[in-house]
Amino acid sequence: MSLDPVILSRLQFAFVIAFHFLLPAFTIGLASYIAVLEGLFLATKKQVYLRISTFWIKIFAVAFGMGVVSGIVLPSQLGANWSRYSDATANIVAPLMAYEALMAFFLEAGFLGVLLFGRRLVPPWAHFFSALMVAIGTLLSAFWILAANSWMQTPAGFEIIDGRFVPTDWLAVIFNPSFPYRFLHTVTAVYLTTAFTVIGVAAWYLRHGRYLDEAKVMIAMGVILASVLVPAQALLGDRHGLNTREHQPQKLAAMEALWETRTGAPAVLFALPDEAAETNRAELSIPKLGSLYLTHSFDGVVQGLKDFPPSDRPPVVPVFFAFRVMVGMWAIMFALTLWAWWLARHKRLFGSPAFLRAATWAIPTGYVAVTAGWITTEVGRQPYVVYGLLRTADAVTPTLTGGDVLASLLIYIVVYIVIFGAGVYYLVRLVHRGLPERLDGQELRPEQRPARPLSAATAPASEGGPP
Amino acid sequence: MTLDLVPIWTVILAFGVFMYVLLDGFDLGVGILFPFAPDDRTRSLMMASVAPIWDGNETWLVFGGLALFAAFPLAFAIIFPALYFPLLAMVLGLIFRGVAFEFRPTARTTSKRWDQAFFWGSLIATFAQGCVLGKFVLGFEVSGRQYAGTSWDWVHPFVLAVGVGLVFGYLLLGATWLVMKTEGALQDWARAKARMGLFGTLAFIGMVSLWTPFLDARIAARWFSWPNIAFLAPVPIATAAIGGWLWASLRRGRDIAPFIAAMGLFAMCYLGLAISLFPHVVVPTITLWDAAAAPQSQAFLLIGTLFLLPIILMYTGWSYWVFRGKVRADAGYAP
Numbered sequence: 071m072s073l074d075p076v077i078l079s080r081l082q083f084a085f086v087i088a089f090h091f092l093l094p095a096f097t098i099g100l101a102s103y104i105a106v107l108e109g110l111f112l113a114t115k116k117q118v119y120l121r122i123s124t125f126w127i128k129i130f131a132v133a134f135g136m137g138v139v140s141g142i143v144l145p146s147q148l149g150a151n152w153s154r155y156s157d158a159t160a161n162i163v164a165p166l167m168a169y170e171a172l173m174a175f176f177l178e179a180g181f182l183g184v185l186l187f188g189r190r191l192v193p194p195w196a197h198f199f200s201a202l203m204v205a206i207g208t209l210l211s212a213f214w215i216l217a218a219n220s221w222m223q224t225p226a227g228f229e230i231i232d233g234r235f236v237p238t239d240w241l242a243v244i245f246n247p248s249f250p251y252r253f254l255h256t257v258t259a260v261y262l263t264t265a266f267t268v269i270g271v272a273a274w275y276l277r278h279g280r281y282l283d284e285a286k287v288m289i290a291m292g293v294i295l296a297s298v299l300v301p302a303q304a305l306l307g308d309r310h311g312l313n314t315r316e317h318q319p320q321k322l323a324a325m326e327a328l329w330e331t332r333t334g335a336p337a338v339l340f341a342l343p344d345e346a347a348e349t350n351r352a353e354l355s356i357p358k359l360g361s362l363y364l365t366h367s368f369d370g371v372v373q374g375l376k377d378f379p380p381s382d383r384p385p386v387v388p389v390f391f392a393f394r395v396m397v398g399m400w401a402i403m404f405a406l407t408l409w410a411w412w413l414a415r416h417k418r419l420f421g422s423p424a425f426l427r428a429a430t431w432a433i434p435t436g437y438v439a440v441t442a443g444w445i446t447t448e449v450g451r452q453p454y455v456v457y458g459l460l461r462t463a464d465a466v467t468p469t470l471t472g473g474d475v476l477a478s479l480l481i482y483i484v485v486y487i488v489i490f491g492a493g494v495y496y497l498v499r500l501v502h503r504g505l506p507e508r509l510d511g512q513e514l515r516p517e518q519r520p521a522r523p524l525s526a527a528t529a530p531a532s533e534g535g536p537p
Numbered sequence: 538m539t540l541d542l543v544p545i546w547t548v549i550l551a552f553g554v555f556m557y558v559l560l561d562g563f564d565l566g567v568g569i570l571f572p573f574a575p576d577d578r579t580r581s582l583m584m585a586s587v588a589p590i591w592d593g594n595e596t597w598l599v600f601g602g603l604a605l606f607a608a609f610p611l612a613f614a615i616i617f618p619a620l621y622f623p624l625l626a627m628v629l630g631l632i633f634r635g636v637a638f639e640f641r642p643t644a645r646t647t648s649k650r651w652d653q654a655f656f657w658g659s660l661i662a663t664f665a666q667g668c669v670l671g672k673f674v675l676g677f678e679v680s681g682r683q684y685a686g687t688s689w690d691w692v693h694p695f696v697l698a699v700g701v702g703l704v705f706g707y708l709l710l711g712a713t714w715l716v717m718k719t720e721g722a723l724q725d726w727a728r729a730k731a732r733m734g735l736f737g738t739l740a741f742i743g744m745v746s747l748w749t750p751f752l753d754a755r756i757a758a759r760w761f762s763w764p765n766i767a768f769l770a771p772v773p774i775a776t777a778a779i780g781g782w783l784w785a786s787l788r789r790g791r792d793i794a795p796f797i798a799a800m801g802l803f804a805m806c807y808l809g810l811a812i813s814l815f816p817h818v819v820v821p822t823i824t825l826w827d828a829a830a831a832p833q834s835q836a837f838l839l840i841g842t843l844f845l846l847p848i849i850l851m852y853t854g855w856s857y858w859v860f861r862g863k864v865r866a867d868a869g870y871a872p
Contacts, residue, residue, distance in 0.1 A: 132639040138592055139635035145602050146624045149617025157682055160610030161831040165838040168603040172841060176849045179596045183589030183856050191859050236831045467618040474688045478625050485629055489636055496643040
């Protein structure tokens with residue numbers, strides 16, 4: 071049998087986690103946005119915030135539900151396909167993931183029901199509190215899972231006993247060298263993903279003359295957030311890159327397709343890296359610029375791939391191109407933000423059809439960027455699963471056959487096409503269906519509040535998520 | 538000297554898994570009963586009765602899996618590969634079941650296909666969980682620190698029988714949940730289904746209880762040797778008594794007692810299982826102590842767990858309290 075369970079298991083993991091990641095990439099930011107809207111409504115009593123919030127809560131319900139069920143797949147992958155990884159790393163990564171469940175998953179799930187269905191069953195402050203807890207839960211989730219992921223990239227605070235990692239210093243494990251950069255970079259990325267989704271949807275409403283007041287508020291809030299986070303992301307990305315150069319030089323060399331170690335390394339704008347010949351074809355580069363942004367000095371030394379034996383190098387082509395796609399998406403966001411400011415100065419932010427159309431077309435940028443960034447960092451870690459210490463080929467379950475994994479992979483592909491296809495279809499449908507037409511929930515006095523769950527679901531479609 | 542944390546982690550893991558079985562058990566049971574409901578309106582009521590809480594219930598599964606990974610990683614690394622396909626079926630079942638909650642109301646005209654997804658997802662996830670349990674009792678072939686069998690060793694009559702048994706068990710939990718949460722005709726219907734679930738559950742409890750000692754001489758010795766038999770006889774006697782109480786409470790038209798009795802039935806089965814298998818976490822070779830994580834890993838997680846679990850139980854309880862009472866049948870369903 072020529073089917074390789076390692077390659078197939080990697081493909082399967084990449085497939086299920088890539089699809090899963092699209093959902094938290096949206097819902098982490100959306101949970102925070104909903105909490106902000108609920109807070110603004112509580113403070114100002116302005117109906118516009120309530121209407122925007124109830125609309126996004128419905129969207130959130132669908133996206134979050136998909137995120138939960140596609141997330142359950144992942145720990146089962148670790149045990150079923152990567153049992154030797156699990157055995158070797160459990161003492162370190164498993165408590166981090168278990169903390170994610172304890173601090174984040176329970177918090178999100180515990181308050182989600184009240185957020186979606188409970189607006190009329192609890193006092194307004196309790197509903198806001200629920201929104202806040204869900205938002206905090208999503209951020210805690212990102213904290214713990216990125217701590218585990220970062221530890222696999224830049225392991226610290228451990229010793230190796232009998233081939234297994236054993237913790238010696240938990241603070242060093244959690245706050246390992248790449249974690250602070252990865253956490254800030256990722257959270258900023260998912261906030262931007264949400265911001266440009268909200269802007270794009272609101273732009274679509276404006277262009278179609280629907281919900282003008284709400285759409286303007288959404289665009290203004292989104293642009294303000296983007297104005298802070300798009301420049302911040304450039305800074306964070308730069309620091310993250312310096313950190314990668316220090317701790318994972320192979321990955322950085324692959325991101326830049328640099329083969330030779332040299333001072334004054336060029337910035338490779340485009341190339342077709344040829345791994346067999348250890349060179350680039352059709353290279354278009356700017357001399358010395360690479361050293362400038364990689365080392366902050368024109369004459370800085372950047373390690374090339376040839377410094378490392380071929381068996382220790384990551385695949386260059388996917389890392390090189392994924393990195394460029396990610397930066398390209400950032401450039402689009404940057405351009406849109408500048409455009410928005412220029413329009414705002416001329417008091418035409420809501421009146422430029424070209425901008426509104428572009429904003430709607432830009433909805434995918436965030437999702438493409440986080441996926442490309444994830445490919446850059448994860449493929450760049452290869453051929454290791456724990457960088458420098460445990461090879462991916464030594465991590466797979468020994469009893470799995472290629473046929474087993476091929477069967478499960480094909481089933482996953484079919485199921486995910488159905489589920490994610492339907493999910494995107496229903497999300498678009500919810501957007502088309504639009505904001506609630508009337509909102510009487512808040513005018514109800516407490517004693518009028520129905521004490522029964524379904525009453526919340528049967529009253530206006532405005533209330534919360536799907537009944 | 539270091540404190541032995543294995544007993545407390547055993548208790549926490551057992552508690553987490555039991556919470557999952559009870560809580561998602563009734564959700565999944567509602568899903569299994571779903572297509573047999575009298576009409577579309579009652580189906581919407583059934584789904585509404587679990588919609589606000591199913592996500593929290595399913596979180597106990599994630600916690601159970603990750604607590605096993607963190608506290609007893611050797612068991613995690615052996616059991617999961619052996620159950621490759623049952624786990625695949627389970628997660629895919631849970632995916633279809635979970636998205637049906639969100640897609641069904643959004644779909645409107647095509648909601649029928651998400652009714653199907655809700656039912657088949659619940660049924661397959663339940664059967665797969667039963668297979669996981671059955672294989673867990675049956676045991677695993679181990680070599681060194683790895684599973685040594687094939688991905689299909691779980692196909693065994695005992696394993697499949699436990700799978701079917703759990704379908705009846707969850708059906709019973711789901712039906713008694715509905716007895717508690719509904720009224721009128723739907724409640725009468727749920728009562729009839731609960732009776733069916735009770736018969737099926739008791740039949741499978743009896744069958745599995747008689748079958749298990751034949752699988753493993755040590756299990757037989759544990760139950761039937763003197764003086765164990767005197768200490769352990771209350772377990773089957775209590776199981777029978779709870780079954781009788783459940784039957785009587787259904788006949789008397791009680792709302793809440795049947796659900797409590799159904800949970801009690803699960804508790805007795807769980808206790809019986811623990812008595813049979815302890816101290817093994819991978820039958821027949823690996824004990825909880827063999828599989829334990831490094832003490833500093835167990836300790837690190839334990840500190841947070843002891844602090845967070847009570848808080849989790851408090852806000853989970855609050856969420857159930859908010860959605861307390863009957864799901865009203867006269868309210869009608871509007872999308």
